[in-house]
Amino acid sequence: MTELKINENTQSIFENLKKIYNGTECWDARELMSVAGYKLWRDFNSAIARAITAAELNGEDIGRHFLRTSAKNDSPAAKGRPGLNYLLTRTACYYIFQNGDSSKPEIAGAQAYFILQTRLQEISNQDRIDARRVNLHNKVLASEESLTKIANMHHDLEDAQRMHDAGSEGLYNQTIDNVEALKGIEEGQLFNYIDSPELAAHYFRITQTEVQLENDAYDGHRYDQEGLEYVAKGIGQDVRSVMRKRNRTAPEEMMAVGDIQPIMERLSGREIELMEQSPLPTQPPKPTSDQPEKPQEPGQIPLFDEPFVN
Numbered sequence: 001m002t003e004l005k006i007n008e009n010t011q012s013i014f015e016n017l018k019k020i021y022n023g024t025e026c027w028d029a030r031e032l033m034s035v036a037g038y039k040l041w042r043d044f045n046s047a048i049a050r051a052i053t054a055a056e057l058n059g060e061d062i063g064r065h066f067l068r069t070s071a072k073n074d075s076p077a078a079k080g081r082p083g084l085n086y087l088l089t090r091t092a093c094y095y096i097f098q099n100g101d102s103s104k105p106e107i108a109g110a111q112a113y114f115i116l117q118t119r120l121q122e123i124s125n126q127d128r129i130d131a132r133r134v135n136l137h138n139k140v141l142a143s144e145e146s147l148t149k150i151a152n153m154h155h156d157l158e159d160a161q162r163m164h165d166a167g168s169e170g171l172y173n174q175t176i177d178n179v180e181a182l183k184g185i186e187e188g189q190l191f192n193y194i195d196s197p198e199l200a201a202h203y204f205r206i207t208q209t210e211v212q213l214e215n216d217a218y219d220g221h222r223y224d225q226e227g228l229e230y231v232a233k234g235i236g237q238d239v240r241s242v243m244r245k246r247n248r249t250a251p252e253e254m255m256a257v258g259d260i261q262p263i264m265e266r267l268s269g270r271e272i273e274l275m276e277q278s279p280l281p282t283q284p285p286k287p288t289s290d291q292p293e294k295p296q297e298p299g300q301i302p303l304f305d306e307p308f309v310n
Contacts, residue, residue: 014113019087027093029086030071036097037106041083048086051095065092090114129196130263136199137260140191143206150210151228154217158225166229167205170236172252183256193256201251205239 017031029048030041038044052066071085088096097110144164151157165176168190172179176190185193191202209232216223216231223231243251 014110021087024089026067026087026089028071029088032088032093035106036110037104045084047096048088048092051092055092055095060091060095065089065095127267131267133196133199133260134264134267136196136203137191137264140199140202140206143203143210147206147210147213150213151223154213155223155228156225157228162225163228163232164206167209167232167236168202170233170238171201171205171240173237173240173250174252179252182252185256192260193258195254195257198251198254201239201243205236208239209235 013035014027017027017035019026019028029044033041033044036044038047048066052062055065056062065088067087067089069085069087071083086092093110093114097107097114147164148157148160151160151163157163168176168179177187179185180187180190183190183193191199212231212235213223213228240251243249
């Protein structure tokens with residue numbers, strides 16, 4: 001499967017060309033043509049015609065995705081008469097570029113951008129919430145490994161798990177065994193059954209412990225096992241204090257949630273990467289008048305009054 005990555009410049013180009021008409025994202029075909037690697041309108045118009053055929057075969061509402069409009073025609077033969085143009089929804093652009101020649105960098109960039117945007121619309125809010133939890137879960141585990149390396153490199157670490165448990169005990173103000181029993185979690189499975197706010201607290205706790213151990217080592221301090229546990233527990237207590245002050249809920253009182261493993265199996269790394277590349281979409285403001293808001297540039301007024309949705 002093609003890796004859906006786009007560079008910032010490509011994304012910026014298509015984002016800058018994007019318009020909002022009746023609350024729907026769309027692109028002016030004449031503007032889109034050149035950045036997508038087409039030099040002549042007749043070639044791009046042929047690509048649009050092929051896309052319309054493909055979209056019809058898939059049962060798409062052509063009138064809502066390929067919106068006929070007009071554009072100023074500067075050709076001498078046209079004598080200033082308006083030429084054909086389209087306002088293209090994201091779905092229309094997807095059909096146009098999905099079968100394009102991906103060996104051309106412009107087409108490849110357009111494919112990546114519009115496939116990404118189309119996929120993001122299919123991702124539910126729950127998927128995004130789950131992906132955030134998976135990301136934090138992975139960061140917690142990775143940061144524990146990093147903390148272990150720092151403690152080994154600069155201090156006299158004997159038992160990494162005891163150091164990590166000390167930090168968690170500072171956060172919960174009790175032993176991990178008690179926390180897991182309180183939450184109804186199987187022994188050793190804490191991180192698999194806690195939600196994003198609690199995972200975020202652990203991530204902050206661990207990374208701040210790492211920073212302090214590095215800074216103290218730079219200042220000439222070298223901790224033994226007991227000292228490492230003391231530092232880890234103290235930072236855990238500090239994070240607990242912030243949580244109690246801001247959230248009014250102790251971390252041990254936060255409810256356990258379902259096992260993260262099925263979520264990790266459902267959401268692939270590619271899915272999570274897509275969600276990381278784009279924030280949760282927001283609804284554009286609706287027109288305040290009874291009439292639909294029209295595009296601002298000359299030559300982009302649709303030849304129909306019916307609103308459309310993507």
